[in-house]
Amino acid sequence: MPLHVRIREKTSIASLLSSRRNWSGGGVDGGKKSGKREGAKTKGTRTTGRNKSEKREEHKEARGNAGQRRRWSDTNGQSDAKKNASQAVRRKRKGDHDSWNGDHSDTPYSKSKLTRNGPSTMTRGKASARKGDRFRSETLDEDDLHSRKRSNSMVSSVSRGGRSNSMVSGITREGKSQSVFSRNAEASSKGKKFDTPARVSRQKEAATDANLDDHGAESKKSDDSGQIAEEKPRPRRTRVLDKTGKKIRVAKKDPVSDIEETLPPKKRKRMKLDPYDTSNKRLEDSTAKQDVCSPEKIPEKSPPEETETSINAKFRAIQPSSSIISYVEDNLLGRRRLNEIKNAGYNVKLSAPLDNVPFSTSPERERIEENVFRNKLEFFAAAKISSSFPPPTLPEIAFAGVSNVGKSSLLNALTRQWGVVRTSDKPGLTQTINFFRLASKLCLVDLPGYGFAYAKDEVKDSWQELVKEYVSTRVGLERVCLLVHTKRGMKPLDYELVDLMERSKTPYQIVLTKTDLVFPIDVARRAVEIQESLKKNKSVVRPVMMVSSKTGAGVRNLRGVLGKIARFIKP
Numbered sequence: 001m002p003l004h005v006r007i008r009e010k011t012s013i014a015s016l017l018s019s020r021r022n023w024s025g026g027g028v029d030g031g032k033k034s035g036k037r038e039g040a041k042t043k044g045t046r047t048t049g050r051n052k053s054e055k056r057e058e059h060k061e062a063r064g065n066a067g068q069r070r071r072w073s074d075t076n077g078q079s080d081a082k083k084n085a086s087q088a089v090r091r092k093r094k095g096d097h098d099s100w101n102g103d104h105s106d107t108p109y110s111k112s113k114l115t116r117n118g119p120s121t122m123t124r125g126k127a128s129a130r131k132g133d134r135f136r137s138e139t140l141d142e143d144d145l146h147s148r149k150r151s152n153s154m155v156s157s158v159s160r161g162g163r164s165n166s167m168v169s170g171i172t173r174e175g176k177s178q179s180v181f182s183r184n185a186e187a188s189s190k191g192k193k194f195d196t197p198a199r200v201s202r203q204k205e206a207a208t209d210a211n212l213d214d215h216g217a218e219s220k221k222s223d224d225s226g227q228i229a230e231e232k233p234r235p236r237r238t239r240v241l242d243k244t245g246k247k248i249r250v251a252k253k254d255p256v257s258d259i260e261e262t263l264p265p266k267k268r269k270r271m272k273l274d275p276y277d278t279s280n281k282r283l284e285d286s287t288a289k290q291d292v293c294s295p296e297k298i299p300e301k302s303p304p305e306e307t308e309t310s311i312n313a314k315f316r317a318i319q320p321s322s323s324i325i326s327y328v329e330d331n332l333l334g335r336r337r338l339n340e341i342k343n344a345g346y347n348v349k350l351s352a353p354l355d356n357v358p359f360s361t362s363p364e365r366e367r368i369e370e371n372v373f374r375n376k377l378e379f380f381a382a383a384k385i386s387s388s389f390p391p392p393t394l395p396e397i398a399f400a401g402v403s404n405v406g407k408s409s410l411l412n413a414l415t416r417q418w419g420v421v422r423t424s425d426k427p428g429l430t431q432t433i434n435f436f437r438l439a440s441k442l443c444l445v446d447l448p449g450y451g452f453a454y455a456k457d458e459v460k461d462s463w464q465e466l467v468k469e470y471v472s473t474r475v476g477l478e479r480v481c482l483l484v485h486t487k488r489g490m491k492p493l494d495y496e497l498v499d500l501m502e503r504s505k506t507p508y509q510i511v512l513t514k515t516d517l518v519f520p521i522d523v524a525r526r527a528v529e530i531q532e533s534l535k536k537n538k539s540v541v542r543p544v545m546m547v548s549s550k551t552g553a554g555v556r557n558l559r560g561v562l563g564k565i566a567r568f569i570k571p
């Protein structure tokens with residue numbers, strides 16, 4: 001219901017207060033139910049006002065229940081307005097309406113209040129705004145009951161401000177910054193009496209802009225001064241060495257002349273590196289007068305030694321003769337497949353090396369063709385020194401070579417008596433000269449290896465000396481089988497022993513071992529290579545023998561060569 005209607009309805013203040021109490025019972029936050037209650041009360045109030053204006057009541061009923069809720073909220077706002085109005089009436093009766101020095105204005109924030117009380121007043125105003133009614137009552141002290149409509153609109157605006165603290169608190173914040181706010185207020189008081197918040201904020205912004213302009217001006221000033229300093233630089237003090245170079249004097253120099261004065265460029269110390277020094281040490285200038293970095297003065301390097309690749313290339317360039325290749329193929333030397341061995345007629349089911357006669361099913365043919373090797377292999381002596389050698393009663397065949405080349409294994413393969421001579425995959429197992437006899441016909445001697453072995457150097461040296469003494473001085477030594485690894489070829493120590501046997505005129509024969517580890521063609525190449533290297537030797541027994549103790553290939557041929565010794569040489 002509009003306020004002016006109610007004002008007309010109720011002229012008595014007492015009746016106005018009673019109606020306000022009834023309306024404010026619902027409260028602002030009242031829900032639907034409370035609204036209904038309010039509606040009931042409103043209805044009762046309307047009943048009291050029916051005698052005043054029936055036409056207006058009919059109009060309200062015509063609005064229907066749809067607008068009831070909005071009407072309740074309006075009613076609540078009106079109840080606040082009535083409350084404030086009643087408080088203003090009470091204050092007017094008491095005569096305290098001139099407490100603001102009689103300076104009344106339409107705005108709740110009068111100039112006098114802002115300037116007199118400053119931030120404290122505004123803070124209080126904010127607090128009162130939070131309370132709501134009190135703030136409104138203070139701002140409505142000049143409202144007159146005769147102008148209810150105007151006061152009501154003002155109250156509603158203020159109450160909106162009270163509910164939303166943003167505006168009030170914004171002003172309070174302005175009040176807190178007293179320096180700016182009060183300055184603005186004073187400045188505004190000269191021109192106009194009152195300043196609205198919007199105007200205050202505008203003035204503040206203007207003042208801020210002005211301050212900024214001032215600062216900008218100051219900064220400009222400083223910039224200008226900086227430019228002047230750049231234009232006229234002060235003479236720089238420079239430290240100059242005198243002619244002796246010891247004393248230092250300070251002289252004022254013109255920067256222009258300083259720039260013009262060009263000193264001769266300093267000689268930079270060149271770092272000289274030894275091209276062959278891996279430690280990257282600098283050479284002393286005194287010692288390195290010559291520029292070693294110049295390519296002309298680099299001493300010629302000794303030609304590099306033959307690399308492994310060049311050795312291999314040379315080896316692959318060897319073209320073996322057809323006779324050697326056919327020999328390799330006939331004896332199944334080199335790396336072979338099991339099927340190939342089977343197809344060749346070897347009995348692969350035998351645990352012994354495959355040195356049996358091919359295409360043979362007869363036990364007679366499976367026997368060792370050389371009678372001497374059919375005898376039982378017996379160990380009868382071992383010597384670490386030459387004095388421990390047994391008496392030379394039997395013709396001896398010795399097996400020499402580098403460690404792990406397969407000397408002991410070959411003894412077992414020749415006699416097909418595996419386990420008599422101890423073998424190992426670790427080089428250096430045989431450390432003494434071991435003597436084996438085959439009945440009373442032949443003596444097989446297993447020599448310790450030389451070269452790399454898991455033994456002390458002194459021990460290895462003693463082995464080599466013992467071997468050298470044996471092959472060069474042993475009486476009854478009919479043949480030395482120098483075993484060479486087919487894959488690796490002859491080593492310098494092998495050549496040393498060859499030279500020794502050549503000097504002592506000891507007959508020796510080269511035997512390639514472990515031929516099963518390389519291709520057949522390489523077996524032939526190795527044989528050719530060794531033959532060529534020993535072409536000029538006189539004590540060497542040709543041809544080069546090729547065996548494999550693992551597969552038994554070539555063992556039969558070696559057995560035949562060595563068997564002749566036993567046959568023709570009698571003890």
Ligand SMILES: Nc1nc2c(ncn2[C@@H]2O[C@H](COP(=O)(O)OP(=O)(O)OP(=O)(O)O)[C@@H](O)[C@H]2O)c(=O)[nH]1
Nearest residue numbers: 404405406407408409423424428429430449549550
């Ligand atoms: N693949 C293959 N391995 C072999 C052959 N002969 C011997 N071996 C292996 O080579 C290793 C050394 O054999 P040994 O007979 O002990 O050699 P060694 O020359 O007597 O060695 P030292 O007594 O230490 O000087 C063993 O593991 C044998 O099985 C062969 O013809 N082919």
Ligand SMILES: [Mg+2]
Nearest residue numbers: 407408429430
């Ligand atoms: Mg051995």
